[in-house]
Amino acid sequence: MLKFPDLDVHLGREAGQLIAERPPAERPDGIFGGNDMQAIEIVAELAAPRVDVPGEVAVVGYDDIVFASSIARPLTSIRQASKEIGAAAAQMLVDRLHCPDEPAQQLLFQPELRVRTSTRG
Known part of the structure; x- marks a missing residue:
């Protein structure tokens, strides 16, 4: 299992390269990027060597940024309720x-x- 220490987008590129270099039988079935930008970089690096x-490899991101649905291979992503989370946090701070x-x-x-086309679901 590959693990990367943070959410840096460049680590997505590195992960995609490392996975693409593996023989097909040694590649994972799926990859979860820590955020959508990492996952988009993973998809781009996997697509380069075909x-x-x-x-062969499904890819999922996290955040569901607008760009995730508009790339050549639309990215499956986990969407969080960002506005609701922010509003609740602000209200909790005021209450505190x-x-x-x-x-x-x-x-x-x-x-x-x-669910989009970067996964089989």
């Missing part, structure tokens, strides 16, 4: 300032899988 995405002794809140936001 690795079939998603036939007004009532600093109240217990901390925990909120759960359900992500949404946006």
Whole structure:
């Protein structure tokens, strides 16, 4: 398993190159990029030597940025409720300032899988 230490977009390019260089039998079935830009770079690097995405290797990103749906091979991505998360965080901060002794809140936001052509789903 390849793991990269952060969300730097250049690491997506490096991961794509490393996977493309492997013999087909040694490639993973799928790759999850830490964000959409990494995943887009992975797809681009796999496509350069003609690795079939998603036939040989499926690719998924995280964030569902606008660009993810408009590239040559639209990227499957996990969409998070960014506006709702930001609004809730701001409200929690205001609440904390007004009532600093109240217990901390925990909120759960359900992500949404946006299936596109970089996966077989």
